[in-house]
Amino acid sequence: MNIQSHKTPERVLMGPGPSNAHPEVLKAMSKQAVGHLDPSFLELMNEIRELLRYVFQTKNDKTFAVSGPGTLGMESCLVNLVEPGEKIVICQNGFFAGRMKAIIEQAGGIPVMVHDDWGTKISPEKLEDALKKNPDVKVVAFVHAETSTGVLSDAKTLSEIAHKNNCVVLADTVTSLGGSPLYVDEWNIDASYSGSQKCLSATAGLSPVTFGERAVEKIKNRKTKVQSWFMDLNTIWTYWQSETKRSYHHTAPINSFYGLHEALVLKKEEGLENSWNRHTNNSKKLCESLEGIGLKPFVNEEYRLPQLVSVGVPEGIDEAEVRKYALEKHNLEIGAGLGDLAGKIWRVGLMGYSSNQQNIDLCVKVFEEAINAQKK
């Protein structure tokens, strides 16, 4: 075995995530850790809670970061909110609602799927129909910003319909948090999970979550215990609540928390609305420039997600070759299509720190070069 220190290539990350972390985040992460019970670390945790409440636009007390990737945040929300044998309506218009389905089935819940075509937004009418047909359903879940297609759904309207039908709402905000308008309290979203590595510009590995009163009430009234000790909100919460009551749950990924804290401070300094506007404006610029070289955004402008633009692959072009060219010649990562959209679209991320003019210019230049290279 002759394994050396890893030579990390310097990529520009314009795929579906992770995006490039802010350099100040990387600096914060490279400090020596303190102990996970150190007074300064407990203060940091409290500040992370407060900063997360700001980006989620919520007053929810139970707002914190799960010590694992977004998928663990997803599972944590689902298995707390849905008991084995209980139904949950899941609106699916892309890959990640399918992940919710897999998790719920494995945990013994019963997913009731409401399907829309990949690349379109979730239909409020279909959700309404499904809830009328399934009056025993108590939880509705959907993906706010579908990373697999580049679609932003109308979380506010979906939430209204769910509440009219006495359901608790769970929203996946992995790709929307920090990049698109999201008002957890105003829209009555009862629970949500996100990721650290997309529009927040921290590194991958943490999942910010928030639980409102209706969600907490539903969890309190469970007839069965959550099957997972690590994911049980009742135990994890003992670690995150105010200093006097705090008790040991696990050793936090301290350096990752440093990074998340700094990413959130930077977001606060930029201003949440400014960040949303930056993502919107850069997306428009990218789409215009791509149209200028003959490429077409795949998703209807009405519900096109700014931070992830799906681009149609022109006839006769090998999409994988274009990505390979971008990575090998320009250290530029662009995403592939998933499922039925494999081979039909590219996915171009403009998330967080990666959403800037320089990246737009690079991306357009590389697309043009790579496609021309195939035409020769």
Next chain:
Amino acid sequence: MNIQSHKTPERVLMGPGPSNAHPEVLKAMSKQAVGHLDPSFLELMNEIRELLRYVFQTKNDKTFAVSGPGTLGMESCLVNLVEPGEKIVICQNGFFAGRMKAIIEQAGGIPVMVHDDWGTKISPEKLEDALKKNPDVKVVAFVHAETSTGVLSDAKTLSEIAHKNNCVVLADTVTSLGGSPLYVDEWNIDASYSGSQKCLSATAGLSPVTFGERAVEKIKNRKTKVQSWFMDLNTIWTYWQSETKRSYHHTAPINSFYGLHEALVLKKEEGLENSWNRHTNNSKKLCESLEGIGLKPFVNEEYRLPQLVSVGVPEGIDEAEVRKYALEKHNLEIGAGLGDLAGKIWRVGLMGYSSNQQNIDLCVKVFEEAINAQKK
């Protein structure tokens, strides 16, 4: 809200973990991430598997890192190996076997506890008795190095007894891995989980695990699915196996993987046996110096854990005041006792990068100062 970038104090970490990370690890972690499907990242994952096989001293194919803290690694091992309704014998001589019990109970398994006093090693005879009384048990779990007391148990003998009784063996090696002799294959340990932040000198947040043939066989023959999608070995393994078969599971905490990789390269360069010897020698030096100022190690030398030394609190000394003095005056973290041992012991860690002469000298000096300050 006026939250600024976090001012991180520079601590010397000589508690029960995390220990100080190696500076090269922090440097590796502060590099920009690549995508989690980048060819260079897949190569890094393969190298991590190979390096982990070295530190675990195993040829097990299924050797990788769970993307979460040691507690998630613990739960991942337990819920894969034990089905709801199944019994598991757990040897308890400290805090962390109690954590195993809590996890198993919540997952629907039936723990059969074998108790030894905190501060003593696990008794092979008691395990043998318990297995004779419970011939239906198929899994035995124990903590190799108990971080709550500073005791090293005889994993080889415990494993032999378990196998004589047709059980699969699960060993918690969170604090032993890289610091004390551990031979997963030679000792027939069938499954094990560890942590990144102790004797490996990486940062907290990852849990190296290994599963041998008997463990994999037991998991294959389950009558029920693992209730957790995220922790299911069958799904997580699709992400870690060789490149051609790899499929998306979750977005890996890429920067943490950079850190772990570098930590493992450094361990390989030092040599595993050299690292074990360093931990043993420094522990001896620390104990001698502490005895020189009138302090006594709490644990019998025969099974004293080198990387975590429990020190008895002298009559009339306020142990919390000593820790506070160390932290506030010298930025030195020392651990408190847990459970019945709270107030009776300090826990002094000499783990990984933190196990060096300078730290020994500092620790002894600070103990002397802090205790004298109370005598005045």
